[in-house]
Amino acid sequence: MALTTVTVDVPAGTRALLTDVVAAEAAREKAWLADRRAHIAAYAKKLPGPAGPDAADRAAHRTTLLSDLARMRAELRAERAALRESGELRGSQDLVVAHGVREVVEARGWADREWPAVPDTTAAGVPGRPVGTGHGRVRARPVPGVQGPHETLTIRLPADLATLVRTACHVTSQPAVEALIQWQAVWGDGPRATDDPDQDPLRPLTADGAALAERSRLRAQVITLGDVIRDAVRLVTLGELPEDAPL
Structure with missing residues (x-):
């Protein structure tokens, strides 16, 4: 499975919460795997003995045993991979x-929407902070009872999932991004705008309250x-989405 590595800023305390969740999920997956392996071991012990005392019968019995065990282990690996892909087993960060x-x-x-094609650079990710974003949205969603500087979190997502999310974000955000570009053309930097005539004599000194609210x-x-x-991390650690998450 192709993977996409992503590093994001998260509120202070997030990694500790996530570590606890991952430990619990890893223990659950380990217990599931031990149970399945116990079934395989039990099967190996219950196989009937060879039909006769001669070496040919013993060799045939050994061949059957090894073939059955190889098949069962392959089935176990396939089942585990399928359960991990579906999210039923999730024993890693x-x-x-x-x-x-x-x-x-x-x-x-x-999930079920048909998304239009977006520029390749958008789907693949490009350097720089997207228009309209900043560290403020990380600080606005703290972990309850935890204070401190934000942390970074690096994860690997399935490439198709990362592409879907990036595409959906691009299409969903595009109207607001275009409007923000127009806002910038009119108001400049808002509260930090300048009346320096060498920059733009028609640009006002400060955006008014209504413009800043917009x-x-x-x-x-x-x-x-x-x-x-x-x-997603808030959902798996705290069991909730932020109240202001736009859905």
């Missing part, structure tokens, strides 16, 4: 977060892969 991302995708109604409203409509991952 990548699997836990991917499961949460799929839940968020479902909650947003993105910018905040538009920024809230910009969704990124990082936002989705943060929502």
